Amino acid sequence: MTISLQTMVAIDSQKALADRLLFPYHKQLAEVGRTLETPAFAWPSVERQGISHRAVLDFYDGGSVLDVGCGMGELSEKVSGRYVGVDLEPLFIEEARLRYPRHEFHCGNLNDTPLDLFDYVVAIGPFCYDQGGDHEQDTEYFRGLLRGMHRQSRTATLVTLSSGLASAPFQAERPELRFHDPRFWLAYASQLSRRFVLKHDYLASEFVLAIFKEPADWPRRQVIQ
Numbered sequence: 515m516t517i518s519l520q521t522m523v524a525i526d527s528q529k530a531l532a533d534r535l536l537f538p539y540h541k542q543l544a545e546v547g548r549t550l551e552t553p554a555f556a557w558p559s560v561e562r563q564g565i566s567h568r569a570v571l572d573f574y575d576g577g578s579v580l581d582v583g584c585g586m587g588e589l590s591e592k593v594s595g596r597y598v599g600v601d602l603e604p605l606f607i608e609e610a611r612l613r614y615p616r617h618e619f620h621c622g623n624l625n626d627t628p629l630d631l632f633d634y635v636v637a638i639g640p641f642c643y644d645q646g647g648d649h650e651q652d653t654e655y656f657r658g659l660l661r662g663m664h665r666q667s668r669t670a671t672l673v674t675l676s677s678g679l680a681s682a683p684f685q686a687e688r689p690e691l692r693f694h695d696p697r698f699w700l701a702y703a704s705q706l707s708r709r710f711v712l713k714h715d716y717l718a719s720e721f722v723l724a725i726f727k728e729p730a731d732w733p734r735r736q737v738i739q
Contacts, residue, residue: 528544528545528547528549529545531544531549531550531605532544532545534604534605535603535605536602536603536604537602537603538690539556539643539690540555540556540603542690543555543556550586550605550606550609554588555585555586556585556639563588565716565717566638566639566674566720567588567589567592567638568716569674569713569716569717569720569722570636570638570672570674570722571592571593572713572722573634573670573672573711573713573722573724574593574634574672575669576594576595576633577594577595577632577633577634577668577669578595578596578597578598578632578633578634579593579595579596579597579598579632579633579634579635579636580598580599580600580627580632580634580635580636580663580666580667581597581598581599581600581636581637581638582600582624582635582636582637582640582659582663583600583601583602583637583638583639583640584599584600584601584606584610584619585599585601585603585606585610585639586606586609586610586613587599587606587609587610587613587614587617587619589636589638590610590614590617591614595633596618596632597617597618598617598618598619598620598627598632599617599618599619599620600619600620600621600622600623600624600626600627601619601621602621602622602623603621604621607619607620607621624659624662624663624666625662627666631666631667631668632666632667632668633667633668633669633670634667634669634670634671634672635663635664635666635667635670635671635672636671636672636673637659637663637672637673637674638673638674639674640659640673641656641659641660641673641674641675641676641692641694642674642675642676642691642692642720643690643691643692644689644690644691644692645692652692657702660673660702660706660725661706664706664707664725664727667727668727669726669727670724670725670726670727671723671724671725672722672723672724672725673722673723674720674721674722674723675694675696675699675720675721675722675723676688676691676692676693676694676719676720677693677694677696677714677717677718677719677720677721678693678694678695678696679696679714679718680693680718680719680720681718681719684718684719696712696714696721699712699723700712700723703723703725706725707725707726707727707728708728709725709726709727709728710723710724710725710726711723711724711726712724
């Protein structure tokens, strides 16, 4: 079988992209032909990405946003106010800066972002993926990340997590995901604030955890009998 020059160039481009990407799942996507020009590169589809975005934005009421694990910055065009994206994948940040030059992007983790507070600190995706450690190591990593996000928010912290209530066949098909027990994260949210919501009505395989800052008078608010 003769391979055309066009095909050879495409294969070389895929390999070059995969070689530059940091994370195994992203490398796998590049190796099967997805490129940074592929809409919603790290998502199954644009439509699937939109479902998660809308679920998080249900809690958004305007203001500044820090997007942790921002990918290529697609959320930036869906919010008002200042937007700052941060991601560990350098190629994503390069692409985000090209696509959305009026917004601010940083390559690194939460500690590499500006020190000022944001109205909302969001993470759509990072909590969904396996971090490569055992269960306890990954859980401690996620707890620490959530604590840091909560400290940096004025209004709310909003994260998506893959749900342990997803069907067994779905979980078997997505080994790159870390599936979480919603009850565990509800209990942990209660350690950070007494104002929190778990939204699990839009997909069987994912939920949103929203943790709100407590107003100064919150301890005095009581239910009127």
